[in-house]
Amino acid sequence: MLLSLPALHLQTSEYHPLFQLPHRRLGPWCSPTGSPAPLSCETGCGEGSWILVCRLLVPTQVSLLSMEEDIDTRKINNSFLRDHSYATEADIISTVEFNHTGELLATGDKGGRVVIFQREQESKNQVHRRGEYNVYSTFQSHEPEFDYLKSLEIEEKINKIRWLPQQNAAYFLLSTNDKTVKLWKVSERDKRPEGYNLKDEEGRLRDPATITTLRVPVLRPMDLMVEATPRRVFANAHTYHINSISVNSDYETYMSADDLRINLWNFEITNQSFNIVDIKPANMEELTEVITAAEFHPHHCNTFVYSSSKGTIRLCDMRASALCDRHTKFFEEPEDPSNRSFFSEIISSISDVKFSHSGRYIMTRDYLTVKVWDLNMENRPIETYQVHDYLRSKLCSLYENDCIFDKFECVWNGSDSVIMTGSYNNFFRMFDRNTKRDVTLEASRENSKPRAILKPRKVCVGGKRRKDEISVDSLDFSKKILHTAWHPSENIIAVAATNNLYIFQDKVN
Amino acid sequence: MMLSKGLKRKREEEEEEEKEALAVDTWWLDPGHPAVAQAPPAVASSSLFDLSVLKLHHSLRQSEPDLRHLVLVVNTLRRIQASMAPTAALPPVPSPPTAPGIADNLLASSDAALSASMASLLEDLSHIEGLSQAPQPLVDEGPPGRPTGGAPPSLGALDLLGPATGCLLDDGLEGLFEDIDTSMYDSELWAPASEGHKSSPEDGPGKEEAPELDEAELDYLMDVLVGTQALERPPGPGR
Numbered sequence: 103m104l105l106s107l108p109a110l111h112l113q114t115s116e117y118h119p120l121f122q123l124p125h126r127r128l129g130p131w132c133s134p135t136g137s138p139a140p141l142s143c144e145t146g147c148g149e150g151s152w153i154l155v156c157r158l159l160v161p162t163q164v165s166l167l168s169m170e171e172d173i174d175t176r177k178i179n180n181s182f183l184r185d186h187s188y189a190t191e192a193d194i195i196s197t198v199e200f201n202h203t204g205e206l207l208a209t210g211d212k213g214g215r216v217v218i219f220q221r222e223q224e225s226k227n228q229v230h231r232r233g234e235y236n237v238y239s240t241f242q243s244h245e246p247e248f249d250y251l252k253s254l255e256i257e258e259k260i261n262k263i264r265w266l267p268q269q270n271a272a273y274f275l276l277s278t279n280d281k282t283v284k285l286w287k288v289s290e291r292d293k294r295p296e297g298y299n300l301k302d303e304e305g306r307l308r309d310p311a312t313i314t315t316l317r318v319p320v321l322r323p324m325d326l327m328v329e330a331t332p333r334r335v336f337a338n339a340h341t342y343h344i345n346s347i348s349v350n351s352d353y354e355t356y357m358s359a360d361d362l363r364i365n366l367w368n369f370e371i372t373n374q375s376f377n378i379v380d381i382k383p384a385n386m387e388e389l390t391e392v393i394t395a396a397e398f399h400p401h402h403c404n405t406f407v408y409s410s411s412k413g414t415i416r417l418c419d420m421r422a423s424a425l426c427d428r429h430t431k432f433f434e435e436p437e438d439p440s441n442r443s444f445f446s447e448i449i450s451s452i453s454d455v456k457f458s459h460s461g462r463y464i465m466t467r468d469y470l471t472v473k474v475w476d477l478n479m480e481n482r483p484i485e486t487y488q489v490h491d492y493l494r495s496k497l498c499s500l501y502e503n504d505c506i507f508d509k510f511e512c513v514w515n516g517s518d519s520v521i522m523t524g525s526y527n528n529f530f531r532m533f534d535r536n537t538k539r540d541v542t543l544e545a546s547r548e549n550s551k552p553r554a555i556l557k558p559r560k561v562c563v564g565g566k567r568r569k570d571e572i573s574v575d576s577l578d579f580s581k582k583i584l585h586t587a588w589h590p591s592e593n594i595i596a597v598a599a600t601n602n603l604y605i606f607q608d609k610v611n
Numbered sequence: 612m613m614l615s616k617g618l619k620r621k622r623e624e625e626e627e628e629e630k631e632a633l634a635v636d637t638w639w640l641d642p643g644h645p646a647v648a649q650a651p652p653a654v655a656s657s658s659l660f661d662l663s664v665l666k667l668h669h670s671l672r673q674s675e676p677d678l679r680h681l682v683l684v685v686n687t688l689r690r691i692q693a694s695m696a697p698t699a700a701l702p703p704v705p706s707p708p709t710a711p712g713i714a715d716n717l718l719a720s721s722d723a724a725l726s727a728s729m730a731s732l733l734e735d736l737s738h739i740e741g742l743s744q745a746p747q748p749l750v751d752e753g754p755p756g757r758p759t760g761g762a763p764p765s766l767g768a769l770d771l772l773g774p775a776t777g778c779l780l781d782d783g784l785e786g787l788f789e790d791i792d793t794s795m796y797d798s799e800l801w802a803p804a805s806e807g808h809k810s811s812p813e814d815g816p817g818k819e820e821a822p823e824l825d826e827a828e829l830d831y832l833m834d835v836l837v838g839t840q841a842l843e844r845p846p847g848p849g850r
Contacts, residue, residue: 444659448687
């Protein structure tokens with residue numbers, strides 16, 4: 103019986119990778135198969151059961167290691183904590199993204215910080231540790247800024263992170279806040295030169311008169327140091343808030359989208375960008391629609407899509423014209439008259455759009471559903487999945503407390519057979535497109551026991567509530583899972599719940 | 612509710628407040644309530660309308676409003692407005708967020724008849740001093756270091772609620788405004804698409820102005836929501 107270890111709280115440093123003890127240690131892993139296992143909704147062992155790999159937490163304050171539960175840690179370390187709370191708002195994770203191999207996992211938070219986790223390497227001694235992610239690098243990507251001309255504070259919150267495909271030993275990623283996109287280079291240094299002639303070991307200049315011999319500096323191994331350096335800053339191109347960035351398949355360009363405009367950048371050029379979509383009306387009083395998300399096609403570097411607050415998706419071809427205000431395809435589902443309400447438009451607003459890995463489909467997330475569209479069919483989606491339809495009768499309350507404006511993301515698995523999205527009460531949902539089965543899981547400390555397989559959750563809509571079910575009125579709407587990520591080739595998922603990052607793996611026997 | 616910019620609060624506080632909000636308003640869940648949408652409701656309650664106006668104000672008061680939130684609330688407000696009796700007294704108007712008391716007045720009048728709300732709002736409007744000194748709440752194109760689209764800077768925030776020239780006046784509306792001194796609104800703030808307005812509110816009436824614009828300005832404020840604007844989706848820019 104394993105002790106449940108709390109996450110290790112250590113002062114984070116820019117230069118030293120930290121070793122994060124996982125919250126839970128679990129049983130033996132199986133080496134992942136080539137194709138992801140099908141989902142299973144049953145509890146207990148079986149194909150497609152999900153188990154917690156680790157829960158990661160990178161706080162901003164210094165604390166001591168403690169074997170006690172979190173609450174005792176807090177008591178002990180009261181003097182260190184900034185405001186006596188376990189986590190500050192700055193720690194809230196605002197984006198999660200695996201890189202193209204799945205070796206690295208990046209998170210951005212409200213405080214403008216990026217934390218990169220690296221997968222534990224497989225070793226024969228500790229085969230059970232494979233699949234765990236440990237802190238690799240952390241750096242401050244964006245700082246709060248003040249626009250003096252408009253008297254506006256620009257939030258440092260990281261809205262999106264996108265990785266570039268790896269082309270050399272270093273890793274590159276784009277991170278953006280509301281206004282500025284930055285290209286970061288993350289590289290390792292494990293050697294350093296020693297034996298300078300003009301400098302001593304501490305780096306102080308030596309008096310040339312004292313030098314009697316010359317030597318050739320040699321590279322000596324050192325402790326691994328991971329450095330993050332900003333290589334490009336793409337600023338001053340967005341009047342409105344950036345909601346999306348997307349790297350093009352040519353690896354030379356990328357786009358950034360705000361509420362009304364989409365700009366195309368070249369990675370090498372920071373002082374110019376091309377505006378490729380502009381939906382700002384001449385008269386702002388005619389504004390009725392904004393851009394909510396945008397993404398490049400995974401293979402065709404001339405094609406991209408963008409979604410709107412009215413539930414429409416436009417596919418554009420950059421070969422057609424320089425300014426892609428006229429779409430090539432227009433995807434919209436006619437409104438269901440039986441479901442019409444005052445909130446129809448708000449709940450139809452698309453919060454995320456993602457191409458499938460194959461490039462044949464797009465997936466959109468609106469408030470209550472996830473939809474899969476075939477690029478060849480514009481008049482309706484080919485699949486619609488209900489995420490939490492029990493909220494349809496609560497829209498008034500959700501409008502009042504602004505939850506109806508929450509922006510959930512959605513992700514494909516590596517083979518495009520399963521899609522995943524978040525919900526409230528720290529629930530997240532997976533839909534298997536082939537078997538049409540779905541499962542609701544929960545990402546929370548209280549419900550993740552060591553060695554146990556995640557138990558599927560069920561929300562009771564009405565009538566008698568069974569023992570394991572939770573009623574709609576008991577849902578915690580402050581615990582929302584907005585950001586999730588799926589490993590590009592394996593059944594490993596990352597789920598962000600406020601300031602916690604949960605990593606789950608599919609246990610395949 | 613949404614947090615104002617720069618305000619960092621403990622997560623526990625946030626959770627508590629949101630939980631409270633959910634617990635209190637259980638009357639929304641009453642299936643008999645017209646505002647609860649199961650079947651297409653014929654008429655929305657005035658409370659839903661007031662709530663939306665409140666949200667609109669709150670959104671506009673942000674130093675940099677979330678445009679998506681703003682647009683969705685405005686569109687919802689229009690829908691609600693459309694379903695309300697069109698011949699009733701004119702509904703309250705979301706005036707520019709200058710006087711801090713406006714939202715409070717709306718709140719206070721949420722239970723009053725629509726005409727009473729209207730009266731109090733008009734009172735506030737007449738108390739607003741120096742409307743032209745209002746800070747621009749919405750972001751417009753500000754001077755980008757490197758202009759990309761090449762679009763010229765234009766009036767920001769108030770374009771959303773700004774006056775439309777040439778909108779038709781209803782006789783009833785005119786009559787209602789006869790006794791109100793609108794000379795205070797004789798400012799360039801209301802001139803559409805005037806360049807460089809933001810830089811100096813005291814620029815003075817160098818912009819085009821006509822006496823008819825006073826009534827038109829106020830009328831437009833209401834027409835934004837009353838429905839002389841097309842309520843169905845106007846021809847989108849992408850089509």
